[in-house]
Amino acid sequence: MLFNSITFLVFFLPGSLLVFYLLGYFQMNAAKFWLVVVSFVFYAWWNPRLFLLLAGSIIFNYTCGYLIQKNLERPKISSIILTLGLLGNLGLLFYFKYLLSLLGWFHEKGLFQNYSWGSAILPLGISFFTFTQIGFLIDTQGGNARERGFLEYVLFVTFFPHLIAGPILHHREIMPQFAKKETYTHNWNNIGIGISIFIFGLAKKVIIADQLAPVANDIFKHTAEKHVVEAWAGVMCYSLQLYFDFAGYSEMALGLARMFNVKFPANFDSPLKSKSIIDFWQRWHITLTRYLTLYLYNPVALWIMRRRMNKGLALLKADETTLGGFLEMLAAPTIYTIVLAGVWHGAGIQFFIYGLLHSFYICVNHAWRMFGPKAPISSISRFWSWFNGAWKWGLTYLSVLISLIVFRAKTVTDAWNLIQCMIGRGTGDSPGGAQGVVESILDYFGVAVPYWNYTNCLITLGIGFIFILVLPNVLQIFEKEGASLTNIRSAPAVFSFQWQPNILWGFLLAVLALVDLLMVAGNTEFLYFRF
Amino acid sequence: MTQPEILERLRKIIGQVVGNDQIALNNGTTADKVPGWDSFNHINIIIGAEMEFGIRFNVAELESLKNVGDFVALIEQRLINKK
Numbered sequence: 201m202l203f204n205s206i207t208f209l210v211f212f213l214p215g216s217l218l219v220f221y222l223l224g225y226f227q228m229n230a231a232k233f234w235l236v237v238v239s240f241v242f243y244a245w246w247n248p249r250l251f252l253l254l255a256g257s258i259i260f261n262y263t264c265g266y267l268i269q270k271n272l273e274r275p276k277i278s279s280i281i282l283t284l285g286l287l288g289n290l291g292l293l294f295y296f297k298y299l300l301s302l303l304g305w306f307h308e309k310g311l312f313q314n315y316s317w318g319s320a321i322l323p324l325g326i327s328f329f330t331f332t333q334i335g336f337l338i339d340t341q342g343g344n345a346r347e348r349g350f351l352e353y354v355l356f357v358t359f360f361p362h363l364i365a366g367p368i369l370h371h372r373e374i375m376p377q378f379a380k381k382e383t384y385t386h387n388w389n390n391i392g393i394g395i396s397i398f399i400f401g402l403a404k405k406v407i408i409a410d411q412l413a414p415v416a417n418d419i420f421k422h423t424a425e426k427h428v429v430e431a432w433a434g435v436m437c438y439s440l441q442l443y444f445d446f447a448g449y450s451e452m453a454l455g456l457a458r459m460f461n462v463k464f465p466a467n468f469d470s471p472l473k474s475k476s477i478i479d480f481w482q483r484w485h486i487t488l489t490r491y492l493t494l495y496l497y498n499p500v501a502l503w504i505m506r507r508r509m510n511k512g513l514a515l516l517k518a519d520e521t522t523l524g525g526f527l528e529m530l531a532a533p534t535i536y537t538i539v540l541a542g543v544w545h546g547a548g549i550q551f552f553i554y555g556l557l558h559s560f561y562i563c564v565n566h567a568w569r570m571f572g573p574k575a576p577i578s579s580i581s582r583f584w585s586w587f588n589g590a591w592k593w594g595l596t597y598l599s600v601l602i603s604l605i606v607f608r609a610k611t612v613t614d615a616w617n618l619i620q621c622m623i624g625r626g627t628g629d630s631p632g633g634a635q636g637v638v639e640s641i642l643d644y645f646g647v648a649v650p651y652w653n654y655t656n657c658l659i660t661l662g663i664g665f666i667f668i669l670v671l672p673n674v675l676q677i678f679e680k681e682g683a684s685l686t687n688i689r690s691a692p693a694v695f696s697f698q699w700q701p702n703i704l705w706g707f708l709l710a711v712l713a714l715v716d717l718l719m720v721a722g723n724t725e726f727l728y729f730r731f
Numbered sequence: 732m733t734q735p736e737i738l739e740r741l742r743k744i745i746g747q748v749v750g751n752d753q754i755a756l757n758n759g760t761t762a763d764k765v766p767g768w769d770s771f772n773h774i775n776i777i778i779g780a781e782m783e784f785g786i787r788f789n790v791a792e793l794e795s796l797k798n799v800g801d802f803v804a805l806i807e808q809r810l811i812n813k814k
């Protein structure tokens with residue numbers, strides 16, 4: 201079931217909320233059980249057979265967690281169980297996400313011609329619920345998670361607002377909330393805040409992302425035949441589509457959870473405002489970055505640093521670092537983590553390149569911080585301060601844009617073609633370079649250019665950028681109400697305002713909700729359902 | 732060692748790592764409020780603290796730190812266990 205479908209909005213959500221609070225009034229466990237049931241229904245709506253997969257994964261992981269906890273005092277045994285648990289989870293991911301693509305690729309290259317490998321659909325949310333449970337197993341082994349009973353565990357994994365596409369939750373932040381009695385008593389304030397956040401998220405999806413989709417899809421279809429402005433506009437549309445789609449989804453999840461008195465961590469904190477790549481990774485898909493840092497980066501980086509310390513080698517300091525030290529302590533763990541983050545998205549070589557590109561960016565960013573000129577903090581004029589911010593923002597956005605071309609394109613050749621078009625080397629009959637720019641401006645003022653309608657695209661892009669660069673994000677609008685469990689990194693927006701439970705806000709949100717509903721008809725899937 | 736003493740020594744380490752000697756910290760400070768305290772510098776701070784106090788953390792413990800106060804408490808606990 202989709203958050204942006206009429207079935208969900210009109211029947212599923214009100215029904216599940218109402219029964220949840222009614223049951224919670226009498227029996228906490230009955231309300232928990234109800235939430236588990238509706239979450240399974242929500243999941244199985246796409247394909248009832250998926251129910252078995254989800255249930256199987258939960259039973260497997262719960263059993264592993266239980267056995268690890270029972271054997272914590274016998275570290276060897278608990279480590280073996282943890283290893284088996286990890287292998288089971290990663291094996292499942294490998295089978296559905298990589299194996300068949302890999303075999304298909306061999307087939308294309310002329311190997312294993314006599315076999316027919318069949319096909320498997322990628323079960324929705326498999327990366328997300330598998331990651332959540334892997335984290336649980338590792339933390340149980342580290343003594344950081346305690347299993348609180350089967351029903352609580354199932355609820356933690358299946359709770360429908362996060363099940364399909366995150367945010368990737370940490371049991372430590374969620375389990376205590378499900379254990380509280382207040383969670384099961386209706387709270388009008390939380391319901392109001394939840395609905396308001398949800399309306400904003402839905403607007404991001406249906407009013408902006410879905411409007412950008414046709415242009416973005418078109419640009420990646422015939423990548424070699426675009427002229428320069430068309431290519432730039434199309435690629436920028438995609439960057440905004442992806443952001444508004446996924447951020448919108450995450451906000452809907454945040455709002456839905458809040459209606460059930462549960463707070464989620466934030467997933468997006470105005471990432472397209474970032475002025476460095478390091479900053480970008482701390483604000484884009486925050487819960488994935490946090491997850492990778494915790495379970496992939498930290499253990500390896502700590503191991504490398506300690507090994508150096510024991511050998512008496514210097515640790516990283518700006519004025520003492522050698523190239524070897526930089527490569528070992530920073531580049532190696534970064535490349536390993538970020539490439540895996542890329543490959544997490546799927547089997548294509550383009551995801552590998554996406555990871556490589558970003559790890560390169562991050563290393564350059566760190567090297568610049570360490571070895572580059574130190575900016576004078578005082579006595580800088582307002583203009584220079586603005587200029588300094590502007591070029592850093594521009595460079596960051598450009599780097600992200602290039603990586604997203606690789607991310608979205610069907611093949612690496614497609615990505616390369618599109619980049620060629622962006623520098624005016626398109627092979628199609630549409631003009632590039634200066635002529636393209638002039639024509640696009642003419643088109644904007646109503647002089648028709650036959651092959652491309654810029655006006656709508658430019659207007660939507662413009663509106664998108666106003667939202668991104670000028671207005672506060674949802675975390676900021678709901679800052680007083682504590683929209684999420686995470687702190688906000690973004691600086692205050694140019695125009696700042698706060699949500700308030702009053703008639704004016706009620707009216708504005710009702711209008712926005714109405715527009716949302718009118719546009720919902722498209723019923724389009726979310727981009728991150730693919731991963 | 733008292734908590735304020737630990738906090739002061741930790742403040743110096745963090746200041747060195749993020750390149751701001753004058754940094755002001757209290758128990759409630761969180762990493763996202765300190766410019767430059769990213770995941771990479773986080774590891775530098777952990778290693779710096781291990782060297783400074785002659786202790787060792789395990790990865791799992793570091794996950795549960797919410798703010799500087801938690802970090803100070805963990806160091807204090809480690810120092811007590813060391814004795």
